[in-house]
Amino acid sequence: MKTKGEVHAIKWSSDRLLLLDQRLLPEQKKYVSIDTCRDATRAIQDMVVRGAPAIGITAAYAVVLAAREHFVANPKQWRESIEADLQELSAARPTAVNLRWAVERMRNIVAAAPDLDPLDNLLAEAKSIHEQDIAANRRMGALGADLLNGNATVLTHCNAGALATGGYGTALGVIRAGFEAGKIINIYAGETRPWLQGARLTAWELLQEDIPVMLLPDSAAAHVMRSRGLDWVIVGADRVAANGDVANKIGTYSLAVLAREHGVGFMVVAPMSTIDRDLDQGADIEIEYRNKEEVLTCGGKRVAPEGARVFNAVFDITPAELIDYLVTENGVVARPDAAGIRALFDTDT
Numbered sequence: 001m002k003t004k005g006e007v008h009a010i011k012w013s014s015d016r017l018l019l020l021d022q023r024l025l026p027e028q029k030k031y032v033s034i035d036t037c038r039d040a041t042r043a044i045q046d047m048v049v050r051g052a053p054a055i056g057i058t059a060a061y062a063v064v065l066a067a068r069e070h071f072v073a074n075p076k077q078w079r080e081s082i083e084a085d086l087q088e089l090s091a092a093r094p095t096a097v098n099l100r101w102a103v104e105r106m107r108n109i110v111a112a113a114p115d116l117d118p119l120d121n122l123l124a125e126a127k128s129i130h131e132q133d134i135a136a137n138r139r140m141g142a143l144g145a146d147l148l149n150g151n152a153t154v155l156t157h158c159n160a161g162a163l164a165t166g167g168y169g170t171a172l173g174v175i176r177a178g179f180e181a182g183k184i185i186n187i188y189a190g191e192t193r194p195w196l197q198g199a200r201l202t203a204w205e206l207l208q209e210d211i212p213v214m215l216l217p218d219s220a221a222a223h224v225m226r227s228r229g230l231d232w233v234i235v236g237a238d239r240v241a242a243n244g245d246v247a248n249k250i251g252t253y254s255l256a257v258l259a260r261e262h263g264v265g266f267m268v269v270a271p272m273s274t275i276d277r278d279l280d281q282g283a284d285i286e287i288e289y290r291n292k293e294e295v296l297t298c299g300g301k302r303v304a305p306e307g308a309r310v311f312n313a314v315f316d317i318t319p320a321e322l323i324d325y326l327v328t329e330n331g332v333v334a335r336p337d338a339a340g341i342r343a344l345f346d347t348d349t
């Protein structure tokens, strides 16, 4: 089903990968064409494409590009020669586990694909990763919206929408579904300094579908909860540990603490591909640090004095005990913990 103003961050067209350049939004809507795996790795590092599921889908198509390049150059040894590209790709960003998850899924196809004609199988798998993500988002949208009572006021952080996924979005999928069902009447989006995913991307994405949005400076959240009333904070995730701790955009943890203090519900929406059962707890998740220029500047203009040092961790960890609901395509876990996370995988067939 195609919805009005639907946004596509990733397209595969005429044997090329097209990425909507998210560094340019909302001023320009421009796709860049990606022809090699190395270009895809750079696009992920430079945030042309961002958001955990979108990074994973891009990586899946990037494996197709790598296979094509190496198969043409060396049809007998392409499986070996592809490896350096895949390792560089897997390391492009460290926190979102979907990247490694997608590369591993593609590696299985690399191993099993027919010697004479491997590319069709690889492309079919990449497309299926893409389509499964959209289907998961639709399912999570419905499950998450079911949790809302009527007339809800919600706050989201960063961008966990169509731009961050194969389409429809995780947290923003729930907000879309809730709005469509008439259960959400007010949507706040935190601007999400320093990269401004909320101000630039979430606001743009919602307005493409005429869904009204109120932007908040990140520092206004406590005041809004106390003085204007808020029912839910709804966010995505970059990685969920086996005990339910969640890594997500920096500022998510403070929103969870504030939500608990003010009696506001806290919902995390993430596909099963974001759950990393190899890590026992959030403290084991590698947090990405990015360039200090992101903090020293705003809108391309320097705002801080020479000599200022910068702390630019771009994700934080929200402990499971602050999370009221984890919504996945396999079901909803209330007050997530290790047993609740395990149960999600038991329904995975």
Ligand code: MRU
Binding pocket: 050, 051, 052, 053, 096, 157, 158, 159, 160, 161, 164, 165, 169, 170, 171, 197, 235, 236, 237, 238, 248, 249, 250, 314
């Ligand atoms: O640095 P980003 O923009 O890639 O961070 C994105 C987030 O933190 C999202 O909330 C998360 O990846 C979930 S996207 C469905």
